[in-house]
Amino acid sequence: MSDGRPSGPLGKILTPSRASAMRSSGTTIASSLAAIAIALTICAVLLAATGKNPIDAYSTILETGASGNKLLEMMRRATPLIFSATAVAIGFKMNIFNIGVEGQYLFAALIAAEVGSHLSLPGLLHVAVILLVAMVAGAAWASIAAVLKVSKNVHEVISTIMLNYIALSVIQWLFENFFRDDSDGGLNVKTTLLPYSGKMPDIVSGRLNAMFVVALVTVAIFWVVVYRSRFGFRLRASGFNATAAATAGIDARRMTVIAMLLSGAVAGLVAMQSVTGEAFAYGPNATPIQFGFAGITVALLGRNHPAGIVVAALLFGFLDSTSAELQLAAVPNSIVKVMQAIIVLTVVIINEATIRRMNIKTAERARAELAAGGAQ
Amino acid sequence: MNEHYQHTGTTAVRLTGIGKRFPGVIANHDVNLNVRAGTIHAIVGENGAGKSTLMKTLYGMQQPDTGTIEVGGTERHFRSPSEAIDAGIGMVHQHFMLADNLSVLENIILGSEPARRGVINAGDARRRIGDIVASLGAELNLDDPVSELGVGERQRVEIVKVLYRGARVLILDEPTAVLVPEEVDELFDTLRRLVDDGATVIFISHKLDEVLHVSDDITVMRQGTTVAETTPSQVDRAGLAELMVGSELPSPAGRVTAIGEEVRLRVHDLVVPGVEGRPAVEHASFEIRAGEILGVAGVEGNGQFELCTALLGLRAATGEVVIDGHDISHASTRSRHEAGLAYIPFDRHREGLMLNAPLWENALLGREDNPELSKGPLVDIAAARASTVGIIERFGVLTPDETTPAFALSGGNQQKLVVGRAMVSEPSVLVAAHPTRGIDVGAQAAVWDEIRRARDNGMAVLLVSADLEELIGLSDRIAVMFDGRITAMLDPDTTTPAELGGHMTGSHQEAAR
Incomplete structure (x- = not known):
C-alpha cells in the first residue's frame, strides 16, 4: 500500500482459532465435573469415618433423586437460590460484593406481602404487581449501601453486612407494630393473607409454582443484559479494570448505583416463591431465611455465569431435597450441608487452578503462534 | 568459586541449538548465544522475535525441547528459576516485583531471609547489602519504604536483590523502558561497575542507541532465531535496525501539509x-x-x-x-x-x-x-x-x-x-x-x-x-x-x-x- 500502512509480517491475523472460546468453556465444565467427583470422594471418606456406608448413602441419594417428584422438589428448592445467586452475580460482575441480599429479600418480602394483601386486581396482574413491589423494595434497601458507597466511600461489604442486621430489626418492628395479623389466632403469625388473585399459578399442582419460570427468565435477562448489552459491557469493563473504564468515560459512581439497585431488585424476588405461592403472606416462621448467604455460595459455584448459576442452584436444590431420605437412612442432615461446602471449596480451588493454567497456556500459545507465524 | 568469571574471554553462558515448540508452533529454533564473562551482552529484536522465550528458557521458567545450556562451562538443565538462581543466574523483570509497604532491606531479603532459629537476623544481611550497594557506587537507604522510592531506585533495589542472592549473570528485560534519561545513565553506570567487578549482564532491549552505547557484544534475534552477532564498533544504528527488521529504517517524513487556521x-x-x-x-x-x-x-x-x-x-x-x-x-x-x-x-x-x-x-x-x-x-x-x-x-x-x-x-x-x-x-x-x-x-x-x-x-x-x-x-x-x-x-x-x-x-x- 502506498499510504504507508504496514503490510507483510506486520498486521495480519496469523492463525484464526475460532474454537478457543468453546475450548475454554469445555475445560471449565470438565474441571467442574472433576471437582464434584473429588468432592464426592472426600464426602465418602467422611461418611465412612462417621461409621456410615457411603455407597448406601449415595445410592439412597440416587434412588430418591430419580423419581419425578424429587426432580420437581429440586426445581422448587433451586428457585430462590437462582434469584439470590443472580443478585450476587450482578454485583460481582463489577467487583461489588453485595452481602446484603439476605436483608434485601426479607425486607422486600414483608413489604410485598403487605402491599399485595391490600390490593384487589385481576389474577396475573395482581401477582405481577406484587413482584414489582418486591423488586422496588429490594432495590430501595440496597440503595442505602449504594448511596453510602458513592457519597461517603463506605465499602459495600461493611455496609451491606450491617444493613442485614438493621433490616432484621426494621422488619421485626414493622411487623410487630403495623403488619401483624392475629385474626386466625394461631401461633404461626403472618401478615394478612393475600387474596386469591395474588396467588402465583402452579406448574405442577402443589409441587412447583411458576416462580421457577420467572427465575429462568430472570437468568436469561441477566445473560442478555450483562453479556450482550452496552450497559453490561460497561458493567463488566468496570469490573475488569475500573481505572481503564473511567479513562474510557464510564462513570464509575453511576455504574455502582445502577448495579447495586439491579442486584437489590433481583434479591427482592428471592422469597416470592413462598409469599405468592406457599405461605401467601410474610411471617417470621413462614418466610424462608438464609437464602441470601446461600446465594453467594451458588454464585461462586456457578462462577457468576447464568448457566453456571442455574446448574449450581439445581445441584444444591437436589442435595437439599434428598436430606429427608438420608435422615431416614440414618445419615444426619448436616452431612448434606458439609457436602455442599466441600463441593463449593473443591470447585472453587480446582477452577482457580484451571484458569491459571489456561491463562498461561493461552499466553504461551499466542506467543508461539506469532513466533511461528513470523517465521513463515 | 567464581574465578572463571573473573576475566573476559571465558564464556559465562553458552546456548547451543536451543529450540522450543509449543503445540503446533515453533517459538525458538536454532538459537545460539555466546555470552563472554564480564561483558554487557545485548539481545535485540522486534516484539515477538523470541527474546522472552529464550530468556525464560535460560532462567529456568521453561525447558527447551532441543539444545544445551552451559553456565561457566558446565552443562545445566534448569527445571525452575530457583535452580537457575543456584547456578548464579538472576533476572530483573521489566515490571518490578517489590512489596510497597516493606522497607528496602526487607524487600531484598524477602524470599531468602537469613534466619537464626526462626528469627530474622537482619544484621548480617544489612552488612552484605551495604557492601553490594557500595560496590555499585549507588546510594540506597535500606530503611526507606519502597513506596517512597522512584522508579530508578526501585530498579536498583531489584538489582541489589538479585546480586544478594548470589547472581553473577544478570538478565535485564528492557530495563530502560521505565526510566527517564538521567536514570538510564545511572543504570548504565551501575551495569558498567557490575561487569568491572566480574559479573556478566544480558541486556534485552530494542532501543538501538542504548544498545550501541552500553553493550560490548550484540546478538540480534529475528523470527524466533538468532540471526547475527556483532559489536558496537562493527555496526551503526541503521545497520543494526536493518539486522533487526530485515530492511532499511523508514526515514522520518517532513510535513507536506500546512498547519490549519482553526x-x-x-x-x-x-x-x-x-x-x-x-x-x-x-x-x-x-x-x-x-x-x-x-x-x-x-x-x-x-x-x-x-x-x-x-x-x-x-x-x-x-x-x-x-x-x-x-x-x-x-x-x-x-x-x-x-x-x-x-x-x-x-x-x-x-x-x-x-x-x-x-x-x-x-x-x-x-x-x-x-x-x-x-x-x-x-x-x-x-x-x-x-x-x-x-x-x-x-x-x-x-x-x-x-x-x-x-x-x-x-x-x-x-x-x-x-x-x-x-x-x-x-x-x-x-x-x-x-x-x-x-x-x-x-x-x-x-x-x-x-x-x-x-x-x-x-x-x-x-x-x-x-x-x-x-x-x-x-x-x-x-x-x-x-x-x-x-x-x-x-x-x-x-x-x-x-x-x-x-x-x-x-x-x-x-x-x-
Whole structure:
C-alpha cells in the first residue's frame, strides 16, 4: 500500500482459532465435573469415618433423586437460590460484593406481602404487581449501601453486612407494630393473607409454582443484559479494570448505583416463591431465611455465569431435597450441608487452578503462534 | 568459586541449538548465544522475535525441547528459576516485583531471609547489602519504604536483590523502558561497575542507541532465531535496525501539509490541584491548531500526567478547555470523548486495557456507544469484532485473532491496540502519552505514520513523550514542562539537545521567564 500502512509480517491475523472460546468453556465444565467427583470422594471418606456406608448413602441419594417428584422438589428448592445467586452475580460482575441480599429479600418480602394483601386486581396482574413491589423494595434497601458507597466511600461489604442486621430489626418492628395479623389466632403469625388473585399459578399442582419460570427468565435477562448489552459491557469493563473504564468515560459512581439497585431488585424476588405461592403472606416462621448467604455460595459455584448459576442452584436444590431420605437412612442432615461446602471449596480451588493454567497456556500459545507465524 | 568469571574471554553462558515448540508452533529454533564473562551482552529484536522465550528458557521458567545450556562451562538443565538462581543466574523483570509497604532491606531479603532459629537476623544481611550497594557506587537507604522510592531506585533495589542472592549473570528485560534519561545513565553506570567487578549482564532491549552505547557484544534475534552477532564498533544504528527488521529504517517524513487556521484545542489558565497545596499543573495555557502537533517534553513527574488526565476530565481542575469551539471545561469524560478528544494513556495496563478480556472487547472500550458498533441497547458483536480486525490489520497488532485475551499479547502489541483504538474514531484532538513506548522500531514507524496521516487530515495532537527522536521528529512546537509549569516553547527545527535538556532540568527556567 502506498499510504504507508504496514503490510507483510506486520498486521495480519496469523492463525484464526475460532474454537478457543468453546475450548475454554469445555475445560471449565470438565474441571467442574472433576471437582464434584473429588468432592464426592472426600464426602465418602467422611461418611465412612462417621461409621456410615457411603455407597448406601449415595445410592439412597440416587434412588430418591430419580423419581419425578424429587426432580420437581429440586426445581422448587433451586428457585430462590437462582434469584439470590443472580443478585450476587450482578454485583460481582463489577467487583461489588453485595452481602446484603439476605436483608434485601426479607425486607422486600414483608413489604410485598403487605402491599399485595391490600390490593384487589385481576389474577396475573395482581401477582405481577406484587413482584414489582418486591423488586422496588429490594432495590430501595440496597440503595442505602449504594448511596453510602458513592457519597461517603463506605465499602459495600461493611455496609451491606450491617444493613442485614438493621433490616432484621426494621422488619421485626414493622411487623410487630403495623403488619401483624392475629385474626386466625394461631401461633404461626403472618401478615394478612393475600387474596386469591395474588396467588402465583402452579406448574405442577402443589409441587412447583411458576416462580421457577420467572427465575429462568430472570437468568436469561441477566445473560442478555450483562453479556450482550452496552450497559453490561460497561458493567463488566468496570469490573475488569475500573481505572481503564473511567479513562474510557464510564462513570464509575453511576455504574455502582445502577448495579447495586439491579442486584437489590433481583434479591427482592428471592422469597416470592413462598409469599405468592406457599405461605401467601410474610411471617417470621413462614418466610424462608438464609437464602441470601446461600446465594453467594451458588454464585461462586456457578462462577457468576447464568448457566453456571442455574446448574449450581439445581445441584444444591437436589442435595437439599434428598436430606429427608438420608435422615431416614440414618445419615444426619448436616452431612448434606458439609457436602455442599466441600463441593463449593473443591470447585472453587480446582477452577482457580484451571484458569491459571489456561491463562498461561493461552499466553504461551499466542506467543508461539506469532513466533511461528513470523517465521513463515 | 567464581574465578572463571573473573576475566573476559571465558564464556559465562553458552546456548547451543536451543529450540522450543509449543503445540503446533515453533517459538525458538536454532538459537545460539555466546555470552563472554564480564561483558554487557545485548539481545535485540522486534516484539515477538523470541527474546522472552529464550530468556525464560535460560532462567529456568521453561525447558527447551532441543539444545544445551552451559553456565561457566558446565552443562545445566534448569527445571525452575530457583535452580537457575543456584547456578548464579538472576533476572530483573521489566515490571518490578517489590512489596510497597516493606522497607528496602526487607524487600531484598524477602524470599531468602537469613534466619537464626526462626528469627530474622537482619544484621548480617544489612552488612552484605551495604557492601553490594557500595560496590555499585549507588546510594540506597535500606530503611526507606519502597513506596517512597522512584522508579530508578526501585530498579536498583531489584538489582541489589538479585546480586544478594548470589547472581553473577544478570538478565535485564528492557530495563530502560521505565526510566527517564538521567536514570538510564545511572543504570548504565551501575551495569558498567557490575561487569568491572566480574559479573556478566544480558541486556534485552530494542532501543538501538542504548544498545550501541552500553553493550560490548550484540546478538540480534529475528523470527524466533538468532540471526547475527556483532559489536558496537562493527555496526551503526541503521545497520543494526536493518539486522533487526530485515530492511532499511523508514526515514522520518517532513510535513507536506500546512498547519490549519482553526484552533482545535484551546487550554486557558488550567490549574490542577496537587498534594500538599502545591498545584500539580500551574496556569497552563496553549492552543493547538488543526493539523498541528504540540510536543510536551519534560522529566516524568513534572505535571504531564496531571495535565493529560485533567484534559480528559478525570481529575478536578479549574480553567478553560475548549475543543472545536465547544467549552468542555465542566463536561464528563464521556462527553469529552464525544466532543472529539481521544487519549493514548501513559500506562496501558493501568489506564488502557482489560487484560483478561478479549481484544475485541478492549477495542470496544469507550466506543460502545458508537452507533456503528451497537444495535439499540445491545452491543453489535459482529461489528465490534470486525472493527477490531480492522485495527489489528491497520496498526500491525500481532495476535492469533481478535478473541485472544489482551494479557496474551506482548507489550508492544498491546500498545498498538491501544493506539489503534484511540485513532480509529478519527478524533479531532489526540492526547498521546508515550504512544510508542515499549514497541519495536518497525511498529514505531507505523504508529508515527498513522499520527502524521491523521494530522495531515486536520487532527490536533498533544504529544507527551520521553523519546526525543519522537518529539523532534513529529512535533511542530515543543512545550517543556518543569515543576507543573510550561517553562518554554521551543522550535524542534532549531532547538539543540543542550537547550532542551536545560529546560527539562530547570536550569534554563529563569531565562525562559
